[in-house]
Amino acid sequence: MEGEYALSRSGRLIVTIAIDPRWSRSTYGVSDSTMFAVPSRGLLNSALEPLPRTGIDPKDHTTARRGCGMVSVGFIGLGNMGGPMANHLLDAGHDLTVYDLDPDARTALADAGAEVGERPADVAAKSEVTFLSLPTPDAVRAVVLGDDGVASGIESGSVLVDTTTSTPGTTEDVAEELAERDVTVLGAPVSGGVSGAQDATLTTMVGGDRATYDACLELFSAYADDPYHVGDSPGDGNVVKLLNNYLSFLGMVGASEAVALGERAGLDPNTMVDIFSRSTGRNAAVEDKFPNQIIPGHYDLGFSLALMHKDIKLFSRFADESDAPVLLGDTVSNMIGYAKADLGGEADMSEVYKFMQRWIEPDDD
Structure with a gap:
């Protein structure tokens, strides 16, 4: 028999028991007078294990579970x-405190029912689990370790979940700093783009303490269809994210070059993309980006060439720090850099195709 634990907004422990994988699950509210002990600060400050009716102090148990339920x-x-x-977490019923430099972004969440913090330290002080979604690794360091940052407000026993596309080293450094305050850090970047974030269908790849990951699944499930625990180091999720981005960008650049070359030979792009998506050349670019964005002329994936270039540079940085030559990676990085210089950083990443069309078109002479 297996059990999962979470804390309700009223402070009652929710125990989900799976007796047999073929049966449905039943959920019960259990008070602290029964056979389960309920820690004083959610499940974040002490150990939790199913206890016999003798009422043993949970702190005597060696297996700790930090819980991130309600x-x-x-x-x-x-x-x-x-x-x-953030909206999905709010919709799931969690008490939410938010912060952003953009006042319009703060107002939108406040209108939806969230409390707005005055600064990152204020958000962390009011939260048992604090999420970050920031543009760069440098922004993560500033928000966590800078003046009025998360580190100056977060309480012992809390959890920090960083969903930023960052470097493994940045996440590891932040985890090391916060470990001194008894704060657990999970590196939990996401994939699926803006549409995935809006539809709550993201994939999240999480590195860090497995027990904390297990207890936080309810939070991840608010915005992600596919959460994965990929390793026990907080930076492991960032490794998988950078590798995934590399494969995505490689597919985008490769598909753009192939379709542009086929067009130069006089072939119909719709027919080519349909064939590629049903054949061994299929990838996300030909299955989704070309038929839904590029061929109709929308070019609106919500992810700029500047961000694409930033992320491929993070991949190259990781490869360099790993002392691993990546010849294809360097080529893809250069092509994205050329496209950014030609079209501007604000252009959508799908517009790589426009650049490729001009790159291989016949000379007028």
């Missing part, structure tokens, strides 16, 4: 990704 949540960074993710 708890107070903070969210810092309310952009194209963070805004929808």
Whole structure:
């Protein structure tokens, strides 16, 4: 028999028991007078294990579970990704405190029912689990470790979940700093784009303490269809995210070059993309981006060439720090850099195709 634990907004422990994987699950509210012990600060400050009726102190048990069920949540960074993710956490019934530099983003969440913090430290002080969704690794360091940052407000026993596309080293450094305050850090970047954030269909790849990950699944499930625990180091999720981005960008650049070359040979792009999506050349670019964005001329994936270039540079930085040559990675990085210089950083990443069309078109002479 397996059990999962979370805390309701009223402070009651929710125990989900799966007796047999073929049976449905039943959920019970259990008070602290029964066979389960309920810690004083949610499930975040002490150990929790099913206890015999003798009432043993849970702190005597060696296996700790930090729980992130129905708890107070903070969210810092309310952009194209963070805004929808924060809204989903609010819709799931969590008490939410938010912060962003953009007053319009703060107002939108306040109108939806969230409390607005005055600064990152204020958000962290009011939250048992604080989420970050920031543009760069440097922004993560500033928001967490800078003046009025998360580190100056977060309480012992809390959890920090960083969903930023960052470097493994940044996440590891932040985790090391906050460990001194008894704060657990999960590196939990996401994939699925703006549409995935809006539809709560993201994939999240999480690195860090497995027990904390297990207890926080309810939070991840508010915005992600597919949560994965990928390793016990907080930076492991960032490794998988950077590798995923590399494969995505490689597919985008490769598909753009192939379709542009086919057009130069006089072939219909719709027919080519349909064939590619049903054949061994299929990838996300030909299955989704070309038929839904590029061929109709929308070019609106909600992810700029500047961000695309930033992320491929983070991949290259990780490869360099790993002392691993990545020849294709360097080529893809250069092509994205050329496209950004040609079209401007604000252009949508799908407009790489426009650049490729001009790159390989026949010379007029």
